[in-house]
Amino acid sequence: MVLEMKKRLEAHLRGVLQAKYEIQPESIPMETPPDLRMGELATPIAFELARKLRKAPKMIAQEIVAALGSLEGFASFEVAGAGYINARLDRAAGVRMAASGESLAVTASGLHSLVEHTSINPNKAAHIGHLRNAILGDTFVRLLRAAGQKVDVQNYIDNTGVQVADVVVGFLHVEGKSAGDVRALLEELKSKGERIDFYCWDLYAKTSQWYTSGTDTENEARKKLRYATLHEIEHGGNETAEIAEVISTVVLRRHLETMLRLGIEYDFLPRESEILHLKFWEAAFEQLKKSGVLYFENEGKNKGCWVMTRPGAETADGVTDEDAKVIVRSNGTVTYVGKDIAYHLWKFGLLGRDFGYKPFFKYPGHACWISAEKGEEPHPHFGGAQAIYNVIDARQSDPQANVIQALRGMGHTEQADRYTHFSYEMVALTPRCAVELGYEVSPEDLNRPYIEVSGRKGFGVKADDLIDKLIAATRAEVDARQTGRDEAERQRIAEQIAIGALRYFMLKYTRNSVIAFDFKDALSFEGETGPYIQYAVVRIRNIFRKGETSPDAVLAEFAKLAELGTYLSGAENEDIWALWLRAGRRTMVLEQCIATSEPAHLAKHAFQLAQEFNNFYHKHHILTEEDPARKTFLLATAAVALRELVEALAWLGIESPEAM
RNA sequence: GCGCCCGUAGCUCAGCUGGAUAGAGCGACUGACUACGAAUCAGUAGGUCGGGAGUUCGAAUCUCUCCGGGCGCACCA
Numbered sequence: 001m002v003l004e005m006k007k008r009l010e011a012h013l014r015g016v017l018q019a020k021y022e023i024q025p026e027s028i029p030m031e032t033p034p035d036l037r038m039g040e041l042a043t044p045i046a047f048e049l050a051r052k053l054r055k056a057p058k059m060i061a062q063e064i065v066a067a068l069g070s071l072e073g074f075a076s077f078e079v080a081g082a083g084y085i086n087a088r089l090d091r092a093a094g095v096r097m098a099a100s101g102e103s104l105a106v107t108a109s110g111l112h113s114l115v116e117h118t119s120i121n122p123n124k125a126a127h128i129g130h131l132r133n134a135i136l137g138d139t140f141v142r143l144l145r146a147a148g149q150k151v152d153v154q155n156y157i158d159n160t161g162v163q164v165a166d167v168v169v170g171f172l173h174v175e176g177k178s179a180g181d182v183r184a185l186l187e188e189l190k191s192k193g194e195r196i197d198f199y200c201w202d203l204y205a206k207t208s209q210w211y212t213s214g215t216d217t218e219n220e221a222r223k224k225l226r227y228a229t230l231h232e233i234e235h236g237g238n239e240t241a242e243i244a245e246v247i248s249t250v251v252l253r254r255h256l257e258t259m260l261r262l263g264i265e266y267d268f269l270p271r272e273s274e275i276l277h278l279k280f281w282e283a284a285f286e287q288l289k290k291s292g293v294l295y296f297e298n299e300g301k302n303k304g305c306w307v308m309t310r311p312g313a314e315t316a317d318g319v320t321d322e323d324a325k326v327i328v329r330s331n332g333t334v335t336y337v338g339k340d341i342a343y344h345l346w347k348f349g350l351l352g353r354d355f356g357y358k359p360f361f362k363y364p365g366h367a368c369w370i371s372a373e374k375g376e377e378p379h380p381h382f383g384g385a386q387a388i389y390n391v392i393d394a395r396q397s398d399p400q401a402n403v404i405q406a407l408r409g410m411g412h413t414e415q416a417d418r419y420t421h422f423s424y425e426m427v428a429l430t431p432r433c434a435v436e437l438g439y440e441v442s443p444e445d446l447n448r449p450y451i452e453v454s455g456r457k458g459f460g461v462k463a464d465d466l467i468d469k470l471i472a473a474t475r476a477e478v479d480a481r482q483t484g485r486d487e488a489e490r491q492r493i494a495e496q497i498a499i500g501a502l503r504y505f506m507l508k509y510t511r512n513s514v515i516a517f518d519f520k521d522a523l524s525f526e527g528e529t530g531p532y533i534q535y536a537v538v539r540i541r542n543i544f545r546k547g548e549t550s551p552d553a554v555l556a557e558f559a560k561l562a563e564l565g566t567y568l569s570g571a572e573n574e575d576i577w578a579l580w581l582r583a584g585r586r587t588m589v590l591e592q593c594i595a596t597s598e599p600a601h602l603a604k605h606a607f608q609l610a611q612e613f614n615n616f617y618h619k620h621h622i623l624t625e626e627d628p629a630r631k632t633f634l635l636a637t638a639a640v641a642l643r644e645l646v647e648a649l650a651w652l653g654i655e656s657p658e659a660m
Numbered sequence: 661g662c663g664c665c666c667g668u669a670g671c672u673c674a675g676c677u678g679g680a681u682a683g684a685g686c687g688a689c690u691g692a693c694u695a696c697g698a699a700u701c702a703g704u705a706g707g708u709c710g711g712g713a714g715u716u717c718g719a720a721u722c723u724c725u726c727c728g729g730g731c732g733c734a735c736c737a
Contacts, residue, residue: 027677029677029678029679031676031679031680032676033680034680034681035680035681038680042679042680044678044679044680044718047679047717047718050717051717056717057717080680081679081680082680082717082718083717084679084680121737158737160737161736161737162736162737163737165737230737272737301735302735304735305735307735310733312663323662323733326734326735328735329735330735331735333735335734335735335736335737336736336737339737393731394664394665394731394732395731395732396732397663397664397665397731397732398663398664398732398733423665425665425666425730425731426730426731428730448729448730449729449730450730452730452731477699481697481699497699508673508674508685509672509673509674510673510674512665512666513665513666513672513673514665514666514730514731516672518672520686521672521686524685524686525699526685526686526699526700527684527685527686527699528672528673528674528684528685528686529685529699531699532685532699532700534699535697535699535700536700538697538699539696539697539700540696542696542697543696544696545696546696547696589676592676595677596676600674601674601676604674604684607684607685608684611684614700614701615701615702617696617700617701618692618700618701618702619701621695621696622696623695623696624695624696638696659697660699
C-alpha cells in the first residue's frame with residue numbers, strides 16, 4: 001500500500017515539476033517524516049531545486065504544493081520546516097487498500113536468476129559460519145521469488161580440493177585404514193545413527209595437526225603425501241579418488257540434511273570433479289586467449305605464466321605488470337580463479353559446454369540434481385542465467401573481483417553488471433563462548449572482541465549441535481506452557497520456534513557486521529528475536545479462536561463498513577493507524593531488500609510490526625469492544641497484522657506456529 | 661606497503677540513494693497478570709555518532725587526514 005502511494009505521489013510530482021519548471025529529476029527523494037502528525041510521506045525536493053531555480057526552498061515548496069492540487073489516496077499536501085513538502089494520506093483509503101491486499105500482487109520481473117550459497121567443503125560438519133551463509137542465501141532466494149523472479153538455487157561442491165584430500169590422508173595414513181576399512185566404518189556409523197560429518201570434523205583437525213607434528217623429514221614426507229593424494233583425487237580413476245568420492249558424497253548428504261532442518265533446499269549441486277573432467281577450463285582458456293584477457297608473460301616473476309591484469313590496476317606499455325594475477329602456472333596447470341572463470345561463463349550460458357545431470361536428493365516437493373560426467377535423460381537445465389548472486393564471505397572479494405574483471409574484459413559487460421558478490425562477514429566466537437566450549441584460549445585471544453572459527457583447528461560450533469541445543473531449550477519452554485498438547489505436537493512447535501530463533505538471529509545483523517557468537521544471545525527468545533514475532537502471530541490467532549471467527553470472515557465484514565474515519569483520527573487512534581501503515585510497507589521493504597541485497601531490512605520490519613501489534617494489543621481490548629462496527633475494525637486490524645506477519649516471516653524462512 | 665570492512669547508549673546492533681528532535685534490543689532501576697496467554701507491555705536513567713579538517717542550505721551518512729580493531733593482498737584450493 002505504501003509503495004503504491006509513494007509511486008503515485010512520485011509520478012504526480014514529476015508531472016508538476018515538468019509542467020511548472022520543465023525539470024525532469026533523475027530521482028525524487030522520498031522519505032518518512034519523523035512524526036506521524038506531519039504526514040506519512042515527505043520530500044525535500046525543494047532544497048535540491050533551490051539552487052537551480054535561484055529561489056528560497058520554502059517558496060518553491062509552496063509553489064509545488066499549490067500545483068499538486070488533489071491526488072487520489074491523499075488527503076492533503078503542505079509545506080513544513082524550511083521547505084519540506086509533507087503528504088498526508090487519505091487514511092480510510094489507505095486502510096481499505098491495505099485490507100484488500102490488492103497492492104501485494106507484485107509484477108513478475110521475469111528475470112532468471114541464479115543464487116549460489118552454502119558451498120561447504122564436503123570434508124567435515126557444517127558450522128555456524130556456514131549457517132549464516134546458507135540462511136542469508138536461502139532468504140534472498142525467497143525474496144527474489146517473492147518479487148516474481150525465476151530462481152535456481154545452487155550449492156557448489158569442491159569435492160576434489162585440498163580439504164577433502166586432507167580427510168582422505170587422515171583415513172588412509174593417520175588412521176592407517178584401507179579402502180575397505182573406510183567403507184566398513186561408514187556402514188558402522190550409519191547403522192549406529194552417528195554423524196559421519198562429526199567424525200570427519202575431528203579427523204580433519206587431527207590430520208591438519210599431523211602435518212606439522214613430526215620431525216622435519218617426517219613433515220616433509222607428509223606434505224608430499226598430501227599433494228600426491230590431492231593430485232590423485234583431481235585426476236580421478238583410481239582408488240584414492242574413489243574413497244574421496246565416497247566420503248565427500250556422504251558428508252554432502254549430511255550437509256543437505258542439516259540445511260533441510262532449517263527449511264533450506266537446493267536445485268542443483270555442481271561439483272568441481274565435473275568441471276575438471278568435462279574440460280570446462282579448456283573451453284574457457286580458448287575464449288580468454290582470443291579476447292586478449294589472458295596474455296603470456298615473458299618477463300619478471302610471472303615468466304612462463306598466463307596472467308590477467310587485476311581490476312583497477314594501472315598498466316603501461318612495455319612495463320612488466322608484476323602484480324598481474326596468474327591464471328595458468330608455468331607448469332601448465334590452472335589456478336582456482338581460472339576454473340572459477342570457466343564455471344561462471346557456464347552460469348551465464350557463455351561457455352558452450354554443459355554438465356551431465358543426475359538426481360541426488362529428494363525433497364517433499366522436488367528433486368535436487370547433481371553434476372555427473374554421464375548424466376541421465378531427461379533432466380532439467382541449469383545455468384544460462386541472466387543475473388547471478390554468489391553468497392561468499394567477504395574474505396573472498398579479491399578472487400570474486402577477478403572473475404568479474406575477466407567477464408568484463410571478454411566483452412560480457414551486461415553479465416558482469418549482473419554479477420553480485422553477495423558478501424557477508426564471518427561468524428566468530430566471543431572469547432567467553434570459546435572458553436565455555438572447553439577450547440584453550442591464549443591470553444591475547446582472551447582480550448580480543450572475537451575469535452575466528454577454524455575448521456582446520458576443529459575450533460567452532462557445529463550447526464547440528466547448535467540446532468539440537470536450541471530445540472532442547474525451546475522444548476523446555478513449550479513443555480512448561482503447552483501441557484495439554486501431546487508429545488509430537490510439542491516437539492513440532494519447539495522445532496518451529498528454535499528454527500525461527502536461529503534464522504532470525506542470523507538475519508538481524510546486516511551483512512557486513514561480524515557476528516560475535518555467544519550462546520546467551522543465540523538462545524535468547526525475548527526482545528528482538530524470531531520467537532517474539534512468532535508470539536505476536538500466536539496472540540492474534542488466539543483472538544480469532546476465542547472470538548470464534550476468522551480473518552477472512554472479519555475482512556469480509558470490514559469491507560462493508562461505510563465509515564472508517566472516526567477510527568483513524570484522534571490521538572487515541574494514532575497508534576492504530578501507525579500499525580496499518582507499518583503493515584502496508586511490506587512490498588516497499590521487499591524492493592529495498594533486493595536493491596541493496598540486504599535481507600536484514602525485512603527482519604527489522606517484521607520485528608517492528610510485531611512490536612506495534614503488541615503495543616496495540618495492550619492498549620485496545622478487542623473482544624470486549626462494545627461498538628460492533630469498531631470491534632470489526634479492531635478485528636480487521638488484527639487480521640491484516642496477522643497476514644503481514646505470517647507472510648514476512650515466510651519470506652524469512654520462519655514458520656508461524658499455531659501455539660507456543 | 662597496497663586494498664576492503666568496521667568504530668553510534670554499560671553490552672549487541674539499526675539508522676532507507678546526505679535531510680526535520682540520533683533509534684531498537686539486552687542489561688540496570690520503577691511499575692502492570694481475576695484480561696484476547698507476561699516468550700508481553702508501560703516508564704526512568706544512559707550518546708562530544710573514535711578525533712580533527714573540509715564540501716553543503718543541511719553530515720552519523722560524502723571527501724581528506726589521524727587513531728583504534730578486523731580481513732584480504734601466492735605459480736594454495
